[in-house]
Amino acid sequence: MSTRILRLANPKTRRETGLDYVIGAMNLQTPFGTKQIKEQKPFFPGQEEALEEELDRIERMVETAAANKSDIGVLQETFMMMKDNTFTIERTEHSVLSVVEIFELKNLMLLMEKVRTLSTKIDLPAEYVPDTVNELLDILDPSGDRLNTFYIYDSFSEKLAELRREKRNMEREIRSRQKALRNEIKEKHGLSLTPKFDITVSKSDSAGIKMIEEIADLSKSDEDYMSVTYTLVPDDEVRQLMLKLDDLTADIEEEELVVRERLSKEIHKHSALLLENCDRIGRLDIILAKALYAAAHSCVKPEIVKEHIVEFEDGRHLQVEEIIKKKGGEYCPVSISLADGVTCITGANMGGKTVSLKLVGMVAILAQYGYFVPCSRAKVGLSNFMQILIGDSQSIERGLSSFGSEMEELKEIIDNSKDRSLLLIDEIASGTNPVEGLALTKSIVDYLKHQTIISLITTHFETVTEDKDVVNMQVTGLANVDFEKLNREIRYANRRERINIIQKYMDYRLQRVDNATQIPKDALNIAKMLGIDNSIIEKAKQYIV
Amino acid sequence: MYLLEELSREYKRISIVGMAKNAGKTTALNYLIEEAMDEDLLLGITSTGRDGEGTDVVTGTDKPRVFLDTGTIVSVPTQLYELADAGLEIIRMTQYGSSLGPILLCRVVDSGYVQIAGPVINAQHIEMCEEMLRLGADLVLIDGAIDRKSIAAPETSDAIILSTGAVLSRKMSKVVEETAHTVGLYRLPCLEDGRERNLLTETNGEQIMLIKEDELVVLDRSTGLGAGKYLDAEIDETVTHVFVPGAFTHSVIADINPKKLKHITFVLKDPTKIFIGATMWNQLRKKGLTVKVLENIPVAAVTVNPTSPSGYMFDHEELVNAMQKAIPDIPVIDVRM
Numbered sequence: 039m040s041t042r043i044l045r046l047a048n049p050k051t052r053r054e055t056g057l058d059y060v061i062g063a064m065n066l067q068t069p070f071g072t073k074q075i076k077e078q079k080p081f082f083p084g085q086e087e088a089l090e091e092e093l094d095r096i097e098r099m100v101e102t103a104a105a106n107k108s109d110i111g112v113l114q115e116t117f118m119m120m121k122d123n124t125f126t127i128e129r130t131e132h133s134v135l136s137v138v139e140i141f142e143l144k145n146l147m148l149l150m151e152k153v154r155t156l157s158t159k160i161d162l163p164a165e166y167v168p169d170t171v172n173e174l175l176d177i178l179d180p181s182g183d184r185l186n187t188f189y190i191y192d193s194f195s196e197k198l199a200e201l202r203r204e205k206r207n208m209e210r211e212i213r214s215r216q217k218a219l220r221n222e223i224k225e226k227h228g229l230s231l232t233p234k235f236d237i238t239v240s241k242s243d244s245a246g247i248k249m250i251e252e253i254a255d256l257s258k259s260d261e262d263y264m265s266v267t268y269t270l271v272p273d274d275e276v277r278q279l280m281l282k283l284d285d286l287t288a289d290i291e292e293e294e295l296v297v298r299e300r301l302s303k304e305i306h307k308h309s310a311l312l313l314e315n316c317d318r319i320g321r322l323d324i325i326l327a328k329a330l331y332a333a334a335h336s337c338v339k340p341e342i343v344k345e346h347i348v349e350f351e352d353g354r355h356l357q358v359e360e361i362i363k364k365k366g367g368e369y370c371p372v373s374i375s376l377a378d379g380v381t382c383i384t385g386a387n388m389g390g391k392t393v394s395l396k397l398v399g400m401v402a403i404l405a406q407y408g409y410f411v412p413c414s415r416a417k418v419g420l421s422n423f424m425q426i427l428i429g430d431s432q433s434i435e436r437g438l439s440s441f442g443s444e445m446e447e448l449k450e451i452i453d454n455s456k457d458r459s460l461l462l463i464d465e466i467a468s469g470t471n472p473v474e475g476l477a478l479t480k481s482i483v484d485y486l487k488h489q490t491i492i493s494l495i496t497t498h499f500e501t502v503t504e505d506k507d508v509v510n511m512q513v514t515g516l517a518n519v520d521f522e523k524l525n526r527e528i529r530y531a532n533r534r535e536r537i538n539i540i541q542k543y544m545d546y547r548l549q550r551v552d553n554a555t556q557i558p559k560d561a562l563n564i565a566k567m568l569g570i571d572n573s574i575i576e577k578a579k580q581y582i583v
Numbered sequence: 584m585y586l587l588e589e590l591s592r593e594y595k596r597i598s599i600v601g602m603a604k605n606a607g608k609t610t611a612l613n614y615l616i617e618e619a620m621d622e623d624l625l626l627g628i629t630s631t632g633r634d635g636e637g638t639d640v641v642t643g644t645d646k647p648r649v650f651l652d653t654g655t656i657v658s659v660p661t662q663l664y665e666l667a668d669a670g671l672e673i674i675r676m677t678q679y680g681s682s683l684g685p686i687l688l689c690r691v692v693d694s695g696y697v698q699i700a701g702p703v704i705n706a707q708h709i710e711m712c713e714e715m716l717r718l719g720a721d722l723v724l725i726d727g728a729i730d731r732k733s734i735a736a737p738e739t740s741d742a743i744i745l746s747t748g749a750v751l752s753r754k755m756s757k758v759v760e761e762t763a764h765t766v767g768l769y770r771l772p773c774l775e776d777g778r779e780r781n782l783l784t785e786t787n788g789e790q791i792m793l794i795k796e797d798e799l800v801v802l803d804r805s806t807g808l809g810a811g812k813y814l815d816a817e818i819d820e821t822v823t824h825v826f827v828p829g830a831f832t833h834s835v836i837a838d839i840n841p842k843k844l845k846h847i848t849f850v851l852k853d854p855t856k857i858f859i860g861a862t863m864w865n866q867l868r869k870k871g872l873t874v875k876v877l878e879n880i881p882v883a884a885v886t887v888n889p890t891s892p893s894g895y896m897f898d899h900e901e902l903v904n905a906m907q908k909a910i911p912d913i914p915v916i917d918v919r920m
Contacts, residue, residue, distance in 0.1 A: 138661050138687065141673040189672035189692055202670075202693065240898060265896055 046080040047403060047424040048450075054426045055399030055462075057407065059357045064327040067117035070124075070320025071327065078324075080406045083420040083458055086342050092408040093339050095163070099329035106160040110326070113156045117323055120149055124316055130306035134299050141188035143305060143312075144178045147171045148186050150315050157322065166322035168315035174308045178301060190294045194301075198293045205286045212272075212279050219255060219270055227253060235270035328409055337410035340401070341417045346458045348402050348492060349375040350416035355397040359412070367538075370546040371414075372397060374511065376494060380487045382503050383496045383548065385513025386560035390546040391496040392428070392464050394513075398494055399426050399462050421492070423459040425451050427466065441469040448482070459491040468498065476501065483508060503551075510552075514545035516560050528567050536568055586914060587615060588622050590883050591722040594741035596712045597883055598631070598725040602747040602765060607888025607918055611746040612726055613649050614886065614918040619722070620652045627715030629658040629701035630726035631708055631739065648698045655691040656715045658701045660684050669695030674718065679707045688714065699726060708739050742881045743769070746918075747906075748888030755897045755905060762885060763909040764861035768854040769882050774824075774875045783826050783850060784877060793817060794824040811838030818843050826850045832858045836872065845871035853878045884914045 052058050066072050081089035103110050123146050126139045135143070150168045157167045176182065180193040192199035220231045227249065231237050236259065239246050250256055250268050260267035272280060305312070331337070335356060352371035359369040372394050374381075383391045401411045405418040427447050429440050444466060451461055466482060467475035476499045486493040487507045495502075503510040516524075524543050528536055566575045590597065599615070601608040612628075619626045628651065651657060651669055659667060661676070661684030670693025679686040679702035686702055688711070702708045712723045725740055747762040749755075774780045782799045783792060791814070793800040802817060815838050818825065824847065827835060831851050836844065851857065853876050859867070887906055890896040899917050907915045 136665055138664050138673065138676070142676065145676070187672050187674050187690075189670065191672075206693075238899070 044082060045423075046082070046406060046421070050430070051399065051424055051426045052403065054428055054430070055396055055403045055424075056355060056357045057400070057403045060331070060400075060404060060409065063356075064324075064331050066323055066327050067114050068120045068319055068323040069122035070120070070316045071117075071323030073122070074317075074320040075324055078407065080403075081408060081420060082406075083422060086344065086420060089406070089408055089420070090342050093342070093410070095325055096328050096332060096408075096410060097339050098163070099325050100333050102160055102162065103326065103329050103333065109156055109160050110330075113153065113326075116149055116152050116156065117319070120146060120319070124313060127305065127309050127312050127316075130302045130309055133302070134295065135302045135305070137188065137190060137298070140178065140298065140301055140305075144175070144188050145186050147175050147178070147312070148184065150312075150319070151175070153319055153322075162322070166318055166325065168318050169311055171308065171311065171315065174304060174311075177304045190297050194297045195293060198290065198297060201286060201290045201293055205283065205290060208279055208283050208286065212276055212283070215276050215279070216270060216272070219273065219276075223253065223255060223270075229253075231270060236267055238265050238267045240265050332410035335412060337404075337412050338414065338416065340405040340411045340413075341415075342405065343417055343419045345377075346419040346421065346490065346492065347375070347377045348398055348418055348460065350401050350411065350413040352414040353397050353401055353416070354412045355393050355400055356412050358393050358396075365538075367541065370544075372546055372548055374398060374548055376492050378490050378492055379507065379509065380483050380493045380495060381509040381511055382483075383494065383511050383513065384498070384500060384503060386515030386544070387564050388540060389513035389515045389544060389560070391513060394546070394548060395428075395462050395464055395494055395496050396426070399424065399460070402460055419458075421458050421460045422456050423454060424462075425454070425459075426462040426464070427451060428462070428464040429469075439469070441467075444469065452485075455489075455491055457490050461486070461491055461493045463493065463495040465496050465498065472499075475499070480505075509550065511548040512551045514547050514549055516543060516545075516563065518545060519543045521563075524567070533569065540564060540567055585622050586884065586916065587619050587624050587722060590742070591624060594722070594881075594883060595716055596723045596725060596740040596742075598727045598740040598743045599886075600727040600743045600745055602745060602762060603750055606746050606750050607748040607886070607890075608726065608746045609649070610888055610918045611744065611886040611916075612724065614916070615724060615744070616649055616651065616655075624721045625654050625656075625719055626651075627656040627712065627718070627720030627723035628697075628699055628726070629708070629711055629715065629723065630699050631701055631703070648696050650695065651691045651697050652694045653691050656718050656720050657689050657691060657697055657699055658686050658711060658715075659689055659697060660686055660700045663698045663700065664689075667695065667697045669693055669697045671697065675714075677702070677707075677711070679704070679711065686711070688718075690718070701725070705739055712739070738878075740880065742883040744884045744886060745769075745882050746886045746888070749891035749895060749897050749902075750888070750893070753891075753895060755902055758897075758902070759905045759909050760861045762887075762906060764864060766882050766885065766910050766913065768857050769879060771854050771874055771876050771879060773879050774848075774850050774877055779824055779850075780877070783824070789828050791828065792826040793822050794826075795819075796821045811835055815839045815843070818847060820846065822847055824848050824850050827856070828852065829856065830858050831856045831874075833863055833867075836867065841870055848873045848875055850874075851876050853880070882913055884916060885910060886916045886918045888918055 047055075047057075061075060064075070066075060081092075121142065123139075123142050126135065126143060129135065129139075150171050154168045154170060175184070178188070179185075180191065190198070192202060216235055220235060223229050223231065229237055229250070237250070237256070239250060241247065247266060255271050255273070256268040257271045258266055259269035351373040353373065354369050354371050362369050370390075372390070374394070376398065383394055385391060401413060401416055402418055402421065403424060404411050405416065406420055406424075411418075427444065429444065448466065455461060463482075467478045470478075479495075479497060479499050479502055483495065483502055483505065487505070502508065524539070528539050531539055562575055562578055566572070599608055599612050616626060616628070628649065656674075657671070659671065660681045663683055664671065664673075664687055669691050671687075671689035672692045673687050673689055675688045677686045677688055681700055681703065683700065686700065691697070702711055708725075712725070715723050727743075745762070745765060747758065749758060751758045751761055774783070778797060779794055782794060786792060786799060786801065791802040791804045793802065804813065811834055814825070814835070818839065827849060831849070836849075849872070851874060857874070885906065887902055889899050889902050903915055903917050
């Protein structure tokens with residue numbers, strides 16, 4: 039038996055529909071959330087209930103976030119301070135952690151406690167609330183002051199405290215013993231040693247050098263051609279102490295290692311708890327980001343249905359909307375209703391056919407990945423497979439002609455499409471001669487129209503829509519526009535303004551056209567508006583007749 | 584003499600800047616730290632040290648190793664933390680990166696040797712100093728980059744301690760002369776507040792700029808190097824100020840007509856842009872060269888190291904006396920005493 043790897047959509051489809059854009063625009067704060075979102079899986083037909091649960095969770099989170107703005111702010115700040123220390127946690131199984139690593143884990147635990155307090159306060163569902171790590175914190179923070187500092191404190195081990203005390207005493211003893219020697223030398227010989235217990239004498243001072251040479255407690259430690267430096271020789275007592283000090287330092291290091299070993303083992307005992315907490319925080323981060331994104335971009339909960347349909351009202355392609363808003367424009371929302379069979383989008387150039395096509399993909403794929411959708415209302419039945427066929431710059435970079443790459447992708451679609459697929463096809467075969475192009479488009483429509491596949495095709499070939507089995511959605515376009523007014527406005531506009539003016543007058547909404555009315559011929563109008571020489575436009579009109 | 588206590592009343596952040604490599608900056612730093620112990624002053628210790636190579640871990644040469652007393656606040660890169668001989672309580676792991684891992688902010692719990700390093704980016708550096716002061720440091724000592732005077736940018740510290748020594752020259756008089764010259768440069772007058780200053784600082788250009796009859800003229804030159812002849816052509820009797828953004832070398836002014844030189848004021852960003860030796864500088868001053876800076880930084884003290892690593896040394900007292908005579912109003916400290 040072969041295992042079937044379920045893939046809803048290929049990377050290009052995820053990119054072109056805008057799923058990647060939305061995920062990228064989500065404001066994830068924790069390394070755990072960032073990691074988890076890369077592994078997120080879509081919901082497939084049969085998993086409707088699980089998907090609805092996820093959507094319900096987002097809905098509740100939207101409400102919670104709205105009601106607890108300041109606490110959510112603090113929660114996000116806490117999230118931001120978190121680092122991915124999961125590897126350190128896992129490492130405790132075989133290794134002893136360094137002081138810095140223990141410090142980092144202690145910090146993470148303090149942050150977990152903070153998240154726990156906050157999420158309990160705002161009454162988040164238990165699945166997102168980290169369990170308490172106080173038991174382990176007590177071990178790492180024996181003084182209990184819960185400061186986010188760390189050191190192998192004396193309180194970790196009585197032995198360590200004792201050794202360190204001994205070391206300090208010994209250092210003091212050495213120092214005072216040496217000071218005494220220094221005083222002795224001063225009294226006896228009138229020489230002042232530096233605080234480092236040395237003295238530098240110029241070579242020209244031969245009497246001084248002679249005198250110092252005779253003092254047994256001083257020995258030559260450095261010499262250059264102008265001077266000699268003498269250092270206090272430790273007497274037997276000091277030497278003994280120094281030797282002991284070395285031993286003590288080694289003992290202290292050993293005891294510190296013992297403490298670190300103990301702490302690492304304790305951490306390891308709690309590692310399952312810590313990792314589970316990281317996981318919960320990651321999930322909380324994602325659900326919160328989904329909710330905040332939905333609220334900020336007026337997205338709604340899609341209704342998930344059993345039948346295979348995609349229906350929505352006032353849909354907005356988020357990525358395009360962002361661009362339009364930046365330019366100060368207003369997005370014209372689009373509504374559509376799709377079911378198995380072929381639907382064509384026809385209509386004016388610059389009428390947003392491609393954007394509408396992508397919008398359908400965005401709504402469907404977002405819903406299926408468990409996100410709210412940018413519409414006022416949406417109904418989605420889950421698909422087994424989604425793919426968009428659209429020209430992009432990448433095929434050119436790969437050195438393929440547009441027709442070549444189109445056919446390559448068409449083959450992929452036909453090979454992979456199965457029951458309950460969603461296919462989005464943008465102006466197929468427009469890059470070849472119209473005779474064969476039309477024939478090919480028609481035969482593709484014939485192939486698709488009786489399958490349990492939702493196919494949405496944008497096209498300029500109007501005869502395709504004459505087929506009674508094909509639903510024709512037409513862009514309203516410039517049909518209802520007062521051309522005189524438009525022309526007046528456009529006459530004095532510069533090049534960039536012209537495009538904006540046309541976009542302003544353009545009605546992007548889709549209308550279902552049942553009888554085979556003519557596709558509006560707006561291409562020449564638009565070409566003219568964009569400043570193509572009038573003689574060319576007139577000649578073109580003659581050719582049509 | 585409570586040198587540091589006195590300094591800490593006036594300044595909060597002092598950079599230790601070496602006149603040259605091996606001028607004894609680390610020795611000076613160690614001396615000042617000992618001095619702070621005697622004066623019972625709580626120090627913050629950090630460094631603007633350039634981001635060292637990985638080999639530093641082995642040799643430890645570039646990252647100064649200093650003996651720190653209990654309570655001192657210090658910045659240590661993560662990878663050097665375990666190598667510290669002192670007991671260090673970690674206060675915070677900062678976002679500031681270094682080639683040896685993120686910088687840790689620590690408090691010394693058990694005195695001992697520590698290798699220090701600090702953030703490389705100015706803004707981060709300022710933040711770190713502020714945090715050290717908040718944590719209770721009376722004074723922050725900053726170990727400047729090894730041999731580049733220019734690192735002690737005015738925005739990162741309130742004053743500098745200039746560290747000089749025998750390494751500069753085998754002639755003591757030369758050591759004194761060059762040090763006094765550098766101190767002199769740090770005392771160049773700042774361009775007064777007023778129209779000229781506003782014109783120059785508002786533009787904040789990377790180009791040479793002239794002030795001509797109270798108006799700003801931006802020239803299409805970013806460096807003064809080799810621009811002498813070009814500059815000479817641009818300067819007429821109506822030009823009052825010349826702003827040079829980059830290095831100010833002899834070649835910038837060599838080709839300017841001496842007559843013109845007398846009428847103009849050169850304006851530089853700060854004194855570290857000057858690359859003209861003491862002798863040449865004095866000659867130019869006699870010819871009427873006037874230089875002002877946009878920013879300057881006080882020299883709080885000068886430390887001298889009478890020994891050179893290449894083996895020679897000066898008489899301690901003689902050097903200190905000569906130096907003190909050359910810069911009478913700045914404390915001169917012999918770090919080897």
